[in-house]
Amino acid sequence: MESTAILTEELVELAKRARKAARTLSTASREAKDRALVAIAEALRAQAAEGSPLRAANAEDVEAARAAGLAPALVDRLILDEPRILGIAAAVTQIASFEDPVGEVLGMKQRPNGLSVGQVRIPLGVIAMIYEARPNVTVDSAALCLKSGNAVLLRGGKEAARSNAALGELVRAAVTSAGLPADAVQIVPPSDREGIRLLVGLAGKIDLVIPRGGEGLIRFVTEHARVPVIQHYKGVCHLYVDEGADLNMALRLVENGKLSRPGVCNALECLLVHESVALAFLPRVGKLAAQGLEIRGDQATRAVIPSAKPASTEDYGQEFLAPILAIRIVGSLDEALDHIAQYGSNHTEAICTRSYERAQRFSRAVDASCVLVNASTRFNDGGELGLGAEIGISTTKLHAYGPMGLESLTAKKWIVFGEGQVR
Amino acid sequence: MESTAILTEELVELAKRARKAARTLSTASREAKDRALVAIAEALRAQAAEGSPLRAANAEDVEAARAAGLAPALVDRLILDEPRILGIAAAVTQIASFEDPVGEVLGMKQRPNGLSVGQVRIPLGVIAMIYEARPNVTVDSAALCLKSGNAVLLRGGKEAARSNAALGELVRAAVTSAGLPADAVQIVPPSDREGIRLLVGLAGKIDLVIPRGGEGLIRFVTEHARVPVIQHYKGVCHLYVDEGADLNMALRLVENGKLSRPGVCNALECLLVHESVALAFLPRVGKLAAQGLEIRGDQATRAVIPSAKPASTEDYGQEFLAPILAIRIVGSLDEALDHIAQYGSNHTEAICTRSYERAQRFSRAVDASCVLVNASTRFNDGGELGLGAEIGISTTKLHAYGPMGLESLTAKKWIVFGEGQVR
Incomplete structure (x- = not known):
């Protein structure tokens, strides 16, 4: 019981820091966000060759997975070799080239009383990604969340713990170098399912949970979530x-x-x-x-x-x-x-x-x-379908249905410009 | 325990019937839906005068509420007199005049491989409304859900049980007269909070729950929901x-x-x-x-x-x-x-x-x-803000943020037209 209590406090602390970072990110310029993305891509390229801290951390994960008898296909998904790291860097560079979804104004119209009424795209806030083996999801998700102005909590699988920690460090350093808060991207230490239950139970502290993985993981998250979840169930x-x-x-x-x-x-x-x-x-x-x-x-x-x-x-x-x-x-x-x-x-x-x-x-x-x-x-x-990148495919209709791109990581708030109108 | 078990089965049965009706409604023409709305408005007008079955049912609710010592302000919210019934009928007539949100095609573009790719608005499916005293919410919600092609389960407060039952009968008869399935609109008998817990626990059977009422009700629904909820918390x-x-x-x-x-x-x-x-x-x-x-x-x-x-x-x-x-x-x-x-x-x-x-x-x-x-x-x-009508004001960002009109009761599915393209 005691370790659970500590874990909850740790998670609340991570979520609080994410909320604070999200507030800064929500008004960050496209230029600052793209600078962070370019810095991430550069750092990845700098660590692509064997012997880098990233490669060393990954080698430990791979070795441990082999020693634990993980299926070869799953071990293969863990591996970060030079071509894969360069591939991830290229994906991040591409995300930097996309339009910033934040700030887009939609449907601004004048009402009969002279008020100008429209909607403007804003980030969702704090997003938690819960996923399994592939460490590339760590960087993809961080990049998509950064670009859309969201802070992200990344909770990857145990097998990729060292790789994800190294990627997290790399990404946070890049974010800081661009003048944005490091806590925009935080790695949640892997734990048992109880840890996931606590994470998705943080009502009001997390705005959206996106689970990616097997049906068991997704059902577990849905069953225990007290925050909105976008599910990606099977494709029949x-x-x-x-x-x-x-x-x-x-x-x-x-x-x-x-x-x-x-x-x-x-x-x-x-x-x-x-x-x-x-x-x-x-x-x-x-x-x-x-x-x-x-x-x-x-x-x-x-x-x-x-x-x-x-x-x-x-x-x-x-x-x-x-x-x-x-x-x-x-x-x-x-x-x-x-x-x-x-x-x-x-x-x-x-x-x-x-x-x-x-x-x-x-x-x-x-x-x-x-x-x-x-x-x-x-x-x-x-x-x-032309979205550029996707963070998941939703099979439930609320908020997003189908592949989720940057726009799916935003909401729309109403904005009203007046000259003193009253009702 | 036994009565709870029966209640669960009853709710599952209601939800199944709603799902079936939703499938028919999802492709119903605007003309059929508007015909149903006009019939509802006419039936309301026909029952506006004292002595009608609706007024008699409402009088019983009001009398019971007074006898139970309900606060005068709450009793007042229960009352359906002629001007109020005519007001509700006018609101339904107005909803009939709105554009049908279903079928609107958005952003259809051609991809380099010649595929035409866009999104089309579709109903959400089955919506459950959980609300407190005001019986006008029964008709407003039914009308908005019908217009947007959704089947609705209406779970109003105990105090308005007789009024809601009478309104439900009136609405269902009107829907049938327009050639649409009566189960598009179903009244869920009021029960204790346990009944709400069961209703919002019907994962996969209900697509969206919208609670309207005090903060206690909304927190209870959020805590127990296994289906998406759009909350409307307080306005500070x-x-x-x-x-x-x-x-x-x-x-x-x-x-x-x-x-x-x-x-x-x-x-x-x-x-x-x-x-x-x-x-x-x-x-x-x-x-x-x-x-x-x-x-x-x-x-x-x-x-x-x-x-x-x-x-x-x-x-x-x-x-x-x-x-x-x-x-x-x-x-x-x-x-x-x-x-x-x-x-x-x-x-x-x-x-x-x-x-x-x-x-x-x-x-x-x-x-x-x-x-x-x-x-x-x-x-x-x-x-x-120009939405015409609203079914609630969302204070959470997922799916809808702010006043929810007809569009908020729809989702967008991707649609692809090809000539045999493969990847």
């Missing part, structure tokens, strides 16, 4: 191939959606095919087995693709994160819409069609953060 | 009278801010006066005692207004909801900004100034949902 993405669709295009969308990067959240998980094109289309999908695709289909699908495994009910609505595709044959667009409403995850949904009317109906009726007509589900990504 | 509004300000204007802003309607959230609670104008200005404020104003000031204030009571530390940061004004003399704009950062409630803050530079600094540095230059705090109101 569907493609509906409509009656009369261009089947060459449909095959390209399946191949790209499922096989270009099966482990990401905008990968295709389930193919819905109108019965009128099933016979012509599905054998072509079946041939993707040569590229390693495993198909799990309903009875009608297996009649056309004999090699397909039977789909269990769990296969619908599942995020495989692997080259596995669930397939179902449907009798109508409505049946496809019902399937998506039941099994979709509000992430990304696509239709392949030649029909104007059905394209319109699909894009209106589907509730997902991104709805695509005749395009790959893989396009639901901040960079591809 | 300040006016800073700057060095060199137009003192006639300043007096008008004080009088209007404090005395026009002391019981509302955008009323003025604290006056900050620059020391250089204190001697000329404060005696004029002191004369407002003739209009019933009670002043509580710091020592410097009391030196200028001898009749002022001494301000305790609790008087700063307090929402008096009465003709009481806290006053403090400050040495600079910075001191005023510090005071507001410490004691303000992020609701409404105003400056009276002739200085361009200080007007700019104040409006940038103050963190409040509405910042006013040379205008009364009373203007922080959906109608006055």
Whole structure:
């Protein structure tokens, strides 16, 4: 109990310092913020080569992870080598080149009583990022929060503790060199889940929590949060191939959606095919087995693709994160819409069609953060949609829905200019 | 325990029916939604006269409230007489005349790969309103949610149970007559706080909870919610009278801010006066005692207004909801900004100034949902800011900050039109 009490005080202290820094940051000029970002990128480049304090800290993390028997894929995500560090530096440089979202004035209009009324973009305040292994998230998040005038508390995974501490030092020194408060960016020491519970319980002290990681982490944060949370749950993405669709295009969308990067959240998980094109289309999908695709289909699908495994009910609505595709044959667009409403995850949904009317109906009726007509589900990504950078993909509708860029890290306050008006 | 279990099932059932209705509503035409609103207004007018089922139900509520010894001001808020019912009908008719926010397409642009990418406004889904005595909130909320394509669960106070049930029946019949699902609007039977806890715990089943009422209710909802909440906390509004300000204007802003309607959230609670104008200005404020104003000031204030009571530390940061004004003399704009950062409630803050530079600094540095230059705090109101109608005033920054109109009841989903593009 005692150590918990100390931890709470520590977290409250971090949050208080963040709040103070946030107040300064909220009116910082774009020039000062960009100077900090450029300094971060320079410091990263200066520490990219082997033997730097950053590389040494990271080597310790990697060694400890290997010694603890962490899966090779997870160890790989921890590694900061020269190309990766230069890549992170390039991303920070790019963020410096973006427009400052803060201060943008929207919809300024004159009211009948002569008041000028509009809204102006402001930072949210103090943001807590809670994430797992990848240390690049530390710098990306710090850069996006700085640019949007927010103070950030970074709570990364235990495995990357030394790397994150070194990155934190580097970033804080760069921020200070630009004349901004170091506490704009603070590293929260990793702890057990209890520490996360305390952090997300700081009602009024933190303005937003963004968890990034597995579904377990996100559910834990949501369950215990007393501050607003933007969730990024799984992506169970569907493609509906409509009656009369261009089947060459449909095959390209399946191949790209499922096989270009099966482990990401905008990968295709389930193919819905109108019965009128099933016979012509599905054998072509079946041939993707040569590229390693495993198909799990309903009875009608297996009649056309004999090699397909039977789909269990769990296969619908599942995020495989692997080259596995669930397939179902449907009798109508409505049946496809019902399937998506039941099994979709509000992430990304696509239709392949030649029909104007059905394209319109699909894009209106589907509730997902991104709805695509005749395009790959893989396009639901901040960079591809033109946001430049993203800090997460929200699958809940409050505040942000879909990829979150700099603008999603701001709010709008009302501003009124008068000449003494009263009501 | 048994009755709680039954209640949970009942609430889940209500939420499920709301979800189903929300799916239909999300693609309903503006014409159908407006038809429902017009039918609601007509039904209200038809039941405005004494003896109608609505008036009879309301009379029972009022009688029970009087018998229970409810304060006269609270009893008054319960009453639905003919002018009030006609007023509610007029508000609904006005909401019908507003543009439909759903379907608006924003920022559609072409990407280098030829994809057309934009965002489209969609309803949030299922909204739960939790509120206290006033039965007009039942109809206002139903109308705003209908217009924005959301299904709503209305959980009003016990005192208004019969009135709300009657209004619910009237609204549901009108909705049905317009060809929309009755479950778009459902009345949640009032219960104890445990019932509220269960309602706001329905994660995934409700998209947004909006509590309207006393601070106790809002804190209770925030503490127990597992779904997003938009809070409307108290309004502790300040006016800073700057060095060199137009003192006639300043007096008008004080009088209007404090005395026009002391019981509302955008009323003025604290006056900050620059020391250089204190001697000329404060005696004029002191004369407002003739209009019933009670002043509580710091020592410097009391030196200028001898009749002022001494301000305790609790008087700063307090929402008096009465003709009481806290006053403090400050040495600079910075001191005023510090005071507001410490004691303000992020609701409404105003400056009276002739200085361009200080007007700019104040409006940038103050963190409040509405910042006013040379205008009364009373203007922080959906109608006055041009939103038409409001469903609440958010004092937290996520999703909405300040008065929430129809647009605040929507989200934006990404929409992508392609010709077979892949990554």
